[in-house]
Amino acid sequence: MEVESRVTAPSGALDARVPPGPIETKWERRRFDLRLVNPANKRKYRIVVVGTGLAGGAAAASLGELGYEVLSFCFQDSPRRAHSIAAQGGINAAKNYQNDGDSVRRLFYDTVKGGDFRSREANVWRLAELSLAIIDQCAAQGVPFAREYGGALANRSFGGALVSRTFYARGQTGQQLLLGAYQALERQVAAGTVRQLPRTEMLDLVVVDGRARGIVFRDLVTGRIASAAADAVVLATGGYGNVFYLSTNARGSNATAIWRAHRKGAFFANPCYTQIHPTCIPRSGEYQSKLTLMSESLRNDGRVWVPRRAGDGRPPEQIPDGERDYYLERMYPTYGNLAPRDIASRAAKTVCDEGRGVGPGGLGVYLDFRDAFQRLGRKVMDERYGNLFEMYVRITGDDPHVSPMRIYPAVHYTMGGLWVDYDLMSTVPGLFVAGEANFSDHGANRLGASALMQGLADGYFVVPYTIGDYLAKGGLAKVDARHAAFRDAEREVAERTRRFLSIGGARPVDDFHRELGTLLWEECGMARSRESLTRALDRIPRIEAAFWKDLRVAGSGEELNQDLERAGRVADFLELAELLCLDALHRNESCGGHFRVEHQTPDGEAARDDANYAYVAAWEWKGQGNAPALHKEPLAFEAVHLAQRSYR
Amino acid sequence: MTTAAKPLPALPARVSRLGLVWRSLVGKKALMAATGIALFAFVLGHMLGNLQAFEGPARLNRYAELLRVEPALLWTVRLVVLAAALIHAIAGIQLWLARRSARPVAYRSYQPQVSTPASRTMIWSGFLILGFVVYHLLDLTFGVANPSFREGDVFHNLVASLGRAAASIFYVLAVAGLGVHLWHGLWSMFQSLGVSSRAYTPGIKRFAVAFAVILAVGFAAVPLAVLLGVIGG
Amino acid sequence: MRIVLEIWRQRDAKDPGRFVTYEVPDVNEHMSFLEMLDVLDRRLVERGEDPVAFDSDCREGICGTCGFLVDGVAHGPLRNATICQTHMRHFRDGQTLRLEPWRAAAFPVVKDLCVDRTALDRIIAAGGYVSVRTGSAPEANAILVPKTAADRAMEAAACIGCGACVAACPNASAALFTGAKATHLGVLPQGQPERPARALAMTAQARAEGFGHCTTIGECEAVCPAGIKLEVIARMNRDWLRATLARREEAEPVATVPRSSPMRFFEAEPPKVE
């Protein structure tokens, strides 16, 4: 089936309202032009912030500090548990503390290039600029960054960059940055400016007179469905990687908030841009509930291989070198085992598709440290990777000292998300989107250590200012939770809940989720083609139909019901998955994480089509069963020149 | 997002420093540590004094008299010890009650991993000591519980009392209890006063064990000796 | 392998609760403990029974959401690990395991193995932060921090807020959790100005929440997945004593963070008339 038949004809170009002037001064200029809210009036404005991750936590804390009345929602039992907590590696900033030639411009350039020239220049520049303030802010909060003996901040280098600009706190950078934001948030809770609502899930966005005026949410403990009216809404609800069922994301990470907002008029941008991380611990069986990331740094000393012969059942130690295929070294002599993320991931998939994968289900490749141990000795190796080896043993029970690790790529991050303008406002006035939930500044591929940077930039330094401008514009009618729009939304949500509980089919919700995830992984994962995507687009509606016919949800709606929570999330994943595949099908080029097998350079790199696809694809919901409308935000590259991305 | 329903205890606008110490769990614990030190000092001195029983009646009685040459001093010491014991005991009992309201529903099964039984039974070893001291005073200080009490003849009273197997065994058990109490108490004390740290802790633990043993043995020596006829036999 | 589970079932905070025995006949040794419970819940759903509620999110030991007692040990048999990181290979075929929620007056049971740990949030709200306004921070390297101090701070800051220390403490004391935060901020130059007030406020809040005191029993340290050391409690006590005895001005009684229920606020939604 053709793409066109699935898409409502593209309408006029989207305007991101990027301020004029040279890129270096755009943000400064914008901030000067922002209207300010009279301090005395701030507490009269109520802002709903959904999400307490780096983006949401930082935004809620900063808005509360400014004097607004803030309601902070999260589905975990504490704001501190947002998925940002799991980030390991670090956070980038153009401090140039190492004096290795880093600068705002270089970070900007690396990020645009890393994103394979599919991000908005002006935003990326602002991000690089704000990275400096972020580190200052976090250090002042008491985030225990790694230090040098002189007491100055330490750095490490990270993928996609030639400078050492990554700040870190052991292997727990996300945790420490989040605790910093969380503590700032709790401080505002004590001050009475922020009201905290853990164990609540936003189930709908309420739009009145075309503006976002609040949300409908479910108290996950009592099952009570209630409304929160507000003057502006911020969504910082994270990524939707779990649409693939198995990912490195937390179990609860979901797309419900942004998907509900999408259905209420917010455009969804580049849904097909997903990042797949090459070094994760492979699944060990059907029961697997999530995948665990193994730091990429392991590839510095580990050699990746699979047996030459398909279905070779021997234990790795017994396979002589002659019968091993160190495929990365073979396919990419220059980069060898250090080939870029997407390439390494795709190569692993290829050899496994050839039936040469190892471990249960043949979905895994060896990451072998034998030679490194011989060369460097156990002591040095343990100094470098001890904690990772430990983590691996804990999960798999195998010891990398004796037998090679088994690794496999896994879904890790979603570059796509709700479309936002320069002020991070979506196409629904008053609805702001921050962090991984928006379509972000990472284009078609995110560089390591830049998501934490973006979350905090959005939360601490962008949204608090731009929201003020929106509110200062005024024109907001007084609306409270008794307004008909809220009542209708509450009724719909209640109705939907009742529906889940009343299907009374035979299959548990995870069945459908797993089926959907497996399908996406096969047809819309590391490599995508017109055929695979068409197949997926035909299958998904059938899974969805089965879901609404044969789903079984236990318990009732008037209590803590985790089964019910999952059902709602999977229902939204099903709808999102269709758009994801459609976007992938429509984007008839390869770029970054989106790899269309039809479009690759001779050496297997993604081959972009800048003439036809240098734009952000923003999709508009046209109602159940109707083809979504495609809107385009053209991407102009003035500060950097479009070039074939190559790391060779 | 359910929330515990208990109302917060209202704090007065202004309370004395001591009031703050007494109200706060941390402060109360520090107080227990401080009084614990005083009591520890007393028992240590007392134990050394008792050992003089091995050197015969004359020596012990002279020591007893010496204690009484300066009544003012004696009474201040007695009052300090009495006050310390009262504060320590009352605080300990209060904390014990607080601890029970902190976990209203007990575990069906609970497996301690590293803790010493001593640390989990401080209140009981405490009560044992308390009970002992009461009996002990009636026995050797007021003589009420003593078979043949002679004012001023400490040695005689001692032998008379501890000559009885039952009494002397109770004495031994009691000081064993004291040893247990201090085995944990003497290290916990440093935590409560905030002076332990990864550098000191091992030393502190050794100190606690050492003195717990020294005191228990040192105290027990006398009743055992009397029972075996080594003293006054 | 076959595993028998005696699980605490409790509908809500009001329900008295009881133990119910379940059997999972086909446990794979590579499953994590929580994946084993997923399998059980799946069966229960298929049988139309109410699945066992238990909290979890990251499932890699960092978010602090999971946690319950396995045979009387918080987070189960594995040292310095959460229950989500514990795999079934650590158990025997045919073993019977009793699962019990954290029990403390300050941790009311929400359902089955889920408890309400918001009391820990309020302890942080009472003073577990450095008061710095967004955007007002000095250049990061303007404040030099000795490496040793930074490392100490990191060790203490590693606390994942799981509440196992409270669960394992015979006194249901939150001393290890509170001490960890007091230490994290207390060893850093950034945390000095508020150090005395912080100690007073956080300990007062812990008491108001109904947590017990610390008798230095040490069970908390043994079950702590983040490896927080007892010395953090000594440090907190030290700060408290200094604040109370040496510095009268900070010793003023601190107002504790109210335990107001967010939902009640919505019931009392003030009508904003047009």
Ligand SMILES: Cc1cc2nc3c(=O)[nH]c(=O)nc-3n(C[C@H](O)[C@H](O)[C@H](O)COP(=O)(O)OP(=O)(O)OC[C@H]3O[C@@H](n4cnc5c(N)ncnc54)[C@H](O)[C@@H]3O)c2cc1C
């Ligand atoms: C294993 C792993 C390692 C990573 N390592 C790094 C790294 O080293 N460097 C880096 O830069 N990035 C890293 N990332 C990416 C980075 O961690 C995330 O992109 C980032 O933390 C996202 O933050 P966020 O605030 O946007 O969303 P999150 O932190 O995911 O927060 C989402 C919040 O929204 C709430 N929420 C969601 N839906 C609802 C709803 N319907 N109702 C109410 N509340 C809701 C949740 O409760 C949560 O509080 C890593 C990611 C993973 C998975």
Ligand code: HEM
């Ligand atoms: C000579 C007599 C005693 C000595 C030397 C002594 C010493 C100590 C010491 C040093 C501690 C440690 C304090 C701390 O952890 O900071 C302690 C704790 C304790 N003592 Fe005593 N004590 C004595 C008598 C008693 C008595 C009579 C009682 C009352 C019943 C008692 C009850 C307790 C309790 C309950 C604790 C534990 C406090 C807690 O919960 O942490 N002790 N004792």
Ligand code: HEM
């Ligand atoms: C088992 C060994 C002990 C022996 C042989 C012993 C002996 C004595 C004697 C002979 C006296 C009377 C002294 C005098 O009147 O001058 C006395 C007094 C006393 N003893 Fe002991 N004692 C023992 C253990 C203890 C312990 C373990 C404690 C406390 C925990 C204790 C507390 C006291 C007190 C408070 C007095 C009163 C002192 C005074 O008169 O002010 N004794 N003891």
Ligand code: SF4
């Ligand atoms: S101190 Fe340890 S046990 Fe207690 S909450 Fe923190 S991590 Fe959990």
Ligand code: F3S
């Ligand atoms: S177990 Fe409890 S008593 Fe103190 S040392 Fe740990 S908090």
Ligand code: FES
């Ligand atoms: S689920 Fe996050 S720590 Fe266990």
